[in-house]
Each structure stands twice: as structure tokens, then as C-alpha cells.
Amino acid sequence: MSLQNPPVNSLSLEFLTDICISVEKLEMDKTCRGLIITSSLPKVFSAGLDIMEMYGKSPERCGEFWRAVQEMWLKLYGSNMVTIAAINGSSPAGGCLMSMTCDYRIMADNPRYSIGLNETQLGIVAPFWFKDTMTNTVGHRTTELSLQLGQMYNPAEALKIGLVDQLVPEDQVSHYSHTNHDQVTTPDRSKSMMRKPTIDKLTSKREADIQNFVSFITKDSIQKSIGMYLEMLKKRKR
């Protein structure tokens, strides 16, 4: 599955819905042995959630958006397929979450790229299931530090903390993803055993999580922080 939503593969409601439909189709395809997620765009795996979906939108629309974010995570984290993230560009926040749902992460060894949960930099708190996914990937202490600082990691740092499993030359990300994928032939039942408690936690609190998100994101102070962050993104470009 090659992500293609220019300019930066931000995860809008529409794009998330497309991703969910694609994963669902693959999940039902008995001939499909697994999934490699990568990006068709240069330099960016995914810029994370589409910030425009969280800025100036109605509570109803925000709720719909958040349900789609949850659905993407539930589908990928709970997938019966063997999944590999072939991270061929930067992958902040929701992009990092998406790659952490996979069984294995291969990243392009380009020091210009970065990956991490940077929500704190936007003035927002990473939701509990983002935090849980990171804890399951890199451990409690690293997650605590990482979330408090909104830390982004270059590939070497990401490998060191275990946020990615392998660094490869930029032009060989696809080759190594396929090679690694071929070595794993059957999705292991230990995957669902390891992930079930985390998945059950969100499933049981899904509606409350949507309500929390909507009331948090529509607050004037949070809207102001997001507006400032968007301005900063645009200025940085010039």
C-alpha cells in the first residue's frame, strides 16, 4: 500500500477512509500474505493527521474525523496480516503512529528524516492509545521522555531506542521490505496475544475517547495553539 495524498500524505478524513477500505479488502483476500506500507511521495512517509481537520471544524465533523483515526489504528494494529512499514521519509505524530502499528519498521538512513510523536509541540496531549502503542514499541521510560518533550528522532536515534528495527540505504527501502516480508510467512498468533489488551482498552472507551477529543480540540485555547502552529509551518517554508 503506497500512500499518495500530496503534498505530505496528511491523514484527512477522506484519506483515512480510503486506507481503511484498502486494508479491509486486503484482509479479506485469502491470497494476500501481508502488507507493506510505504509512501509514493518524496521525503515524506506521512505528515500525520491533517491539521486542517482539527482547525475551525464543527464538533460533529471533528467527531467523525476522530472515529476514522481510531478505525485506521484498530484495523492496522489488529491486522491478521504480517505488516511492515517501509519508512521512506519523515513520519511525525500520526505518521509515526501508523508505522508503529506495523510488525516491523524499516527506515531510510537519511539524517534529514525524522520520526516521533511530537504532539506536545502543537500544544496537545497524545491520546492514551498513541501513548500505549509507543510504550509497547519502545518501553515506558523512553515513551515518557519522548512524549514530554514531543521528541522527533533522526533515523540513527530511532534505531537506538527501538522505534525502528532496521536502517537501510534510501534507494533500498523497498527491496529490504520485500526481503524481510518474504521471511515471515504466517502471521503469528502471539501478535494478537500481545496487542489484544491495548486494542480492547480503546474499543471499550471508544465513544468517551471521541467525546474527549471533540471537547479538547474545539476549545478556544487549543484552536489558538493549532492556528499558531499552522502559521509556523507556513513561515518555515519561506
Ligand SMILES: CCCCC/C=C\C/C=C\C/C=C/C(=O)SCCNC(=O)CCNC(=O)[C@H](O)C(C)(C)COP(=O)(O)OP(=O)(O)OC[C@H]1O[C@@H](n2cnc3c(N)ncnc32)[C@H](O)[C@@H]1OP(=O)(O)O
Ligand atoms: C484530554 C483528552 C485528550 C484527547 C486527545 C486530544 C488531542 C490529540 C489529537 C491529535 C494527535 C495529533 C496527531 C497528529 O498527527 S497532528 C499532525 C502533526 N504533524 C506535524 O506536526 C507535521 C508537520 N509537518 C512537517 O513537519 C513537514 O510538513 C514535513 C512532514 C516534515 C514535510 O516537510 P516538507 O518541507 O516536505 O513540506 P512542508 O512543510 O513545506 O509542507 C507542505 C504543505 O503541507 C502542509 N502540511 C504539513 N504537514 C501537515 C499536516 N500534518 N496537516 C496539514 N497540512 C500539513 C504545510 O503547511 C504546507 O502547506 P502549504 O499550504 O504552505 O503548502
